[in-house]
Amino acid sequence: MNICVFLSAADLDDRYTRPARDFATLIGKGGHTLVWGGSDVGLMKVVADGVQEAGGRLLGVSVEFLAAKARSDAHEMVIAKDLAERKRLLLEKADAVVIMVGGTGTLDEATEILELKKHGHTDKPVVLLNTAGFYDGLKEQFRRMETEGFLPRPLSDLVFFAQEPVGAMAYLEESRGIE
Numbered sequence: 001m002n003i004c005v006f007l008s009a010a011d012l013d014d015r016y017t018r019p020a021r022d023f024a025t026l027i028g029k030g031g032h033t034l035v036w037g038g039s040d041v042g043l044m045k046v047v048a049d050g051v052q053e054a055g056g057r058l059l060g061v062s063v064e065f066l067a068a069k070a071r072s073d074a075h076e077m078v079i080a081k082d083l084a085e086r087k088r089l090l091l092e093k094a095d096a097v098v099i100m101v102g103g104t105g106t107l108d109e110a111t112e113i114l115e116l117k118k119h120g121h122t123d124k125p126v127v128l129l130n131t132a133g134f135y136d137g138l139k140e141q142f143r144r145m146e147t148e149g150f151l152p153r154p155l156s157d158l159v160f161f162a163q164e165p166v167g168a169m170a171y172l173e174e175s176r177g178i179e
Helices: 014-029 042-053 064-069 083-093 104-118 136-147 165-175
Strands: 002-006 033-036 057-063 076-080 096-099 126-129 160-162
Touching: 002 083, 002 104, 014 033, 014 042, 014 165, 033 042, 033 083, 042 057, 057 064, 057 083, 064 076, 076 083, 083 104, 096 104, 096 165, 104 126, 126 165, 160 165
Parallel strands: 002 033, 002 096, 033 057, 057 076, 096 126, 126 160
Antiparallel strands: none
16 A cells, blocks of 8 residues: 655654654555655655665655655655645545644645545555644544534544554555455
8 A cells, every 4th residue: 555644844842742652653664655754854755764674665755845854775766846746746646544743734635635535536545644643633624524514524534633653554554454
C-alpha cells in the first residue's frame, strides 16, 4: 500500500517524534511505501528514516523551492512546480492518507483530502493520528460541523481518529483488505 503521510518538517519534541517513528516502522515492516513531502529534515526525516530502516520504500514529492531539502536516497523523488501540484501528486500516488502533527501546510493538505471525500471524489481511507492530543481541538471542531449540519456525510465516513500508531495502521490495512 502507498501510504501518504502529511506532517511537519519541523524538529519536534520526543512526544511527537517517537509515535511518528513507531508508525514509520509499521509502514516499513508491512512492506508498504511512504508517500511524503520528500523533505530530509525534521519530522519528515524521522518518518522517512524509520520507513527505510524497516525495509519500506520512499516515494517523495517535493516542490521546486524546497528541492534543496529533498531526500537524496529516496527510491523515487518527484519535484512539483508549486504546492498545489505537490498536493495533487501526493494524493494521486496514495492508496491511503495519514495526517500527523503539523502546521498550516499539514492542515491545508488534511482539509483538501477531507473535502474530496466529502464530495465523493475519493474513497481512500484517511486517518488523523492524534498524537499527544495534538488534534483534540480540531476533532471537536469537526464534531461541531457534523452536529450543526455542515457535513453532508457522517464524520466517521470522512476520517478515522487514532490515538496510537498501531490503531492507525490496523484501520488502514482493514480498510484496504490487508490481513
